[in-house]
Amino acid sequence: MSRNIQVTIIEDDDTIRSGYSFLIGNTEGYEVVSSYCSYEAAALKIANDKPDVILLDIEMPGTNGIDAIPKLKKLLPHVYILILTVYESEKLIFEALANGAAGYLTKNTASAKIIESIKEVKEGGGPMSINIAKMVIKSFQKNQESPLSKRETQILEQVCNGKSRSQIAKELFIDLETVRSHIKNIYVKLDVNSRADAIKTARENKLI
Amino acid sequence: MSRNIQVTIIEDDDTIRSGYSFLIGNTEGYEVVSSYCSYEAAALKIANDKPDVILLDIEMPGTNGIDAIPKLKKLLPHVYILILTVYESEKLIFEALANGAAGYLTKNTASAKIIESIKEVKEGGGPMSINIAKMVIKSFQKNQESPLSKRETQILEQVCNGKSRSQIAKELFIDLETVRSHIKNIYVKLDVNSRADAIKTARENKLI
DNA sequence: TAATTAATCACCCCATTGGGGTGATTTTTT
DNA sequence: AAAAAATCACCCCAATGGGGTGATTAATTA
Numbered sequence: 237m238s239r240n241i242q243v244t245i246i247e248d249d250d251t252i253r254s255g256y257s258f259l260i261g262n263t264e265g266y267e268v269v270s271s272y273c274s275y276e277a278a279a280l281k282i283a284n285d286k287p288d289v290i291l292l293d294i295e296m297p298g299t300n301g302i303d304a305i306p307k308l309k310k311l312l313p314h315v316y317i318l319i320l321t322v323y324e325s326e327k328l329i330f331e332a333l334a335n336g337a338a339g340y341l342t343k344n345t346a347s348a349k350i351i352e353s354i355k356e357v358k359e360g361g362g363p364m365s366i367n368i369a370k371m372v373i374k375s376f377q378k379n380q381e382s383p384l385s386k387r388e389t390q391i392l393e394q395v396c397n398g399k400s401r402s403q404i405a406k407e408l409f410i411d412l413e414t415v416r417s418h419i420k421n422i423y424v425k426l427d428v429n430s431r432a433d434a435i436k437t438a439r440e441n442k443l444i
Numbered sequence: 445m446s447r448n449i450q451v452t453i454i455e456d457d458d459t460i461r462s463g464y465s466f467l468i469g470n471t472e473g474y475e476v477v478s479s480y481c482s483y484e485a486a487a488l489k490i491a492n493d494k495p496d497v498i499l500l501d502i503e504m505p506g507t508n509g510i511d512a513i514p515k516l517k518k519l520l521p522h523v524y525i526l527i528l529t530v531y532e533s534e535k536l537i538f539e540a541l542a543n544g545a546a547g548y549l550t551k552n553t554a555s556a557k558i559i560e561s562i563k564e565v566k567e568g569g570g571p572m573s574i575n576i577a578k579m580v581i582k583s584f585q586k587n588q589e590s591p592l593s594k595r596e597t598q599i600l601e602q603v604c605n606g607k608s609r610s611q612i613a614k615e616l617f618i619d620l621e622t623v624r625s626h627i628k629n630i631y632v633k634l635d636v637n638s639r640a641d642a643i644k645t646a647r648e649n650k651l652i
Numbered sequence: 653t654a655a656t657t658a659a660t661c662a663c664c665c666c667a668t669t670g671g672g673g674t675g676a677t678t679t680t681t682t
Numbered sequence: 683a684a685a686a687a688a689t690c691a692c693c694c695c696a697a698t699g700g701g702g703t704g705a706t707t708a709a710t711t712a
Contacts, residue, residue: 610668624670638670
């Protein structure tokens with residue numbers, strides 16, 4: 237009834253690539269339809285391979301994995317891309333996810349977990365390594381010890397939404413001068429003197 | 445050598461509470477130090493229980509789980525809070541995480557996974573149910589079919605950072621009039637006529 | 653209870669900004 | 683060859699933003 241999960245591997249290291257290939261190819265229900273050592277090599281033929289899931293490395297010669305994601309998605313709009321890399325930098329992780337990666341595993345991940353994640357991603361899940369999940373969750377968390385009051389935080393949020401003083405005043409049913417006053421206090425507390433700097437500081441310190 | 449993981453359960457449903465209590469209490473290496481049916485009940489005594497991990501429900505009489513998170517964190521700064529609930533709304537999930545929850549599981553989660561997640565959270569991980577992970581990852585993903593050009597997207601990002609036209613011009617080494625021109629085109633494409641509306645539309649459509 | 657902090661509003665000043673027009677040139681992509 | 687993207691130019695003017703300085707009334711904390 238159910239077809240094997242078709243997997244393509246894009247990874248420049250020969251040893252790792254054949255390792256994954258062997259692992260997946262010998263697992264019941266999985267099938268490696270192709271493997272490439274670069275995006276450029278994959279681009280030429282992958283549209284015919286029609287994989288369900290692509291295992292993608294980030295560090296590669298030529299087009300790197302991050303930039304390869306949108307290009308692969310264009311070639312195969314319904315493919316699920318699972319990043320499998322040694323990198324754990326926040327920037328790379330979020331860029332990969334923003335570009336359309338469906339999951340992110342680090343290379344120390346156990347074989348069983350990789351196999352499980354391929355299935356999970358194919359079923360619409362979002363597999364992540366423990367450490368990745370930690371970073372992702374942390375990125376959501378607000379600073380619990382903000383120097384700003386509730387009202388100030390509320391107003392700063394509106395500033396981040398690009399609202400003008402008068403717009404904020406209307407929405408919060410307070411006077412324009414009150415908004416001004418709050419913003420001035422925010423500037424003092426954050427030690428800034430412009431909207432742009434306030435937003436920057438607020439984001440850096442997760443005050444919003 | 446290693447102490448049992450001390451767990452507190454806060455959950456208003458008696459049946460579910462004793463179910464979890466039984467499950468965790470009878471697992472090697474885990475210990476239920478206390479269980480409460482509301483935040484109010486917990487607040488009085490939990491500081492003495494000193495749990496490592498709190499299993500917290502969202503739907504509860506009195507203070508709900510979301511609002512209870514920061515309060516519990518104040519009472520026990522080093523506690524890990526694991527949300528265990530039936531709710532899967534994006535809003536609740538992100539609010540819970542923003543408030544400091546370390547993980548988020550839905551109640552259909554298998555017993556073994558719950559036990560594993562408690563350990564994971566105590567070790568600094570960020571356990572999530574598959575469906576939650578999916579939503580979290582989706583929240584990062586940009587719209588791949590933006591109506592905006594690269595330059596326009598770049599400029600809109602700066603607008604979202606609260607930058608003025610002249611600041612953007614300086615940063616991108618282009619003329620102020622060019623920035624103006626781009627912003628005007630962005631407004632036309634997004635069918636808006638102010639920064640605030642552009643930011644709103646951009647966020648709603650994940651163009652940034 | 654006393655002292656802070658938070659939240660509200662007021663009026664001064666003025667350079668900068670933002671948004672609406674209209675139009676043109678050059679490079680890149682299709 | 684045509685379309686889209688990126689660049690720059692000049693018109694207009696109300697609204698905005700940031701800098702001062704200061705006051706009143708809750709609410710919270712010491």
